[in-house]
Amino acid sequence: MATAPELLDRGPAIQIRPMSESDISDVIAIERASYQFPWSEGIFRDCLRVGYVCRVVTVSERIIGYGVMSVGAGEAHILNLCIHESYRCNGVGKKLLTFLLDRGTASGMTEAFLEVRPSNTSAIRLYLSLGFEQVGMRRGYYQAVGGREDAAVLKLALRPRRASRQRLE
Numbered sequence: 361m362a363t364a365p366e367l368l369d370r371g372p373a374i375q376i377r378p379m380s381e382s383d384i385s386d387v388i389a390i391e392r393a394s395y396q397f398p399w400s401e402g403i404f405r406d407c408l409r410v411g412y413v414c415r416v417v418t419v420s421e422r423i424i425g426y427g428v429m430s431v432g433a434g435e436a437h438i439l440n441l442c443i444h445e446s447y448r449c450n451g452v453g454k455k456l457l458t459f460l461l462d463r464g465t466a467s468g469m470t471e472a473f474l475e476v477r478p479s480n481t482s483a484i485r486l487y488l489s490l491g492f493e494q495v496g497m498r499r500g501y502y503q504a505v506g507g508r509e510d511a512a513v514l515k516l517a518l519r520p521r522r523a524s525r526q527r528l529e
């Protein structure tokens with residue numbers, strides 16, 4: 361049986377498409393396996409209902425990751441970004457985040473923000489590699505075992521790039 365990296369290496373390439381209600385059961389399985397304090401199905405439903413940018417990444421139609429972003433008042437907010445554990449460290453998270461940022465730019469947003477746990481070093485490295493910079497800290501923002509954990513607030517200035525001209529669903 362092919363491993364996750366092998367699947368990513370051979371075609372068909374990974375695809376990014378809009379999330380639909382029927383995807384939520386697959387999404388929630390990845391969410392629960394990835395976070396100690398996962399979003400509920402209701403939160404994903406609400407994100408779809410209010411029209412946030414909700415996208416899934418698929419390989420051979422199987423969902424291997426997803427991202428959720430809100431846009432408004434010139435700001436894009438990355439609210440969730442998650443890749444199935446078996447497919448991590450293969451560039452998929454970077455590809456999805458780049459897609460979302462390009463989508464935000466194409467929608468006229470000039471800045472992107474996100475919150476991240478300071479303990480989440482892999483995510484922080486991804487964000488820094490794309491040019492995000494820390495601009496603040498929200499005290500006690502996250503639930504944590506035995507209390508709360510701070511959130512680092514990261515910001516990226518969005519500038520139109522060639523990629524933002526591609527077709528972005």
Ligand SMILES: CC(C)(COP(=O)(O)OP(=O)(O)OC[C@H]1O[C@@H](n2cnc3c(N)ncnc32)[C@H](O)[C@@H]1OP(=O)(O)O)[C@@H](O)C(=O)NCCC(=O)NCCS
Nearest residue numbers: 394441442443448449450451452453454476482483485486
């Ligand atoms: C954070 C997450 C989305 C990254 O997705 P990914 O597909 O593994 O990331 P990529 O393979 O695209 O990595 C891109 C860059 O991020 C950094 N990175 C990602 N995972 C890393 C790890 N385990 N250790 C060190 N650096 C890492 C590297 O800089 C990497 O660039 P490089 O491969 O050129 O060195 C993924 O780890 C995940 O889903 N984690 C659980 C959910 C989560 O914490 N989401 C973020 C909430 S704020």
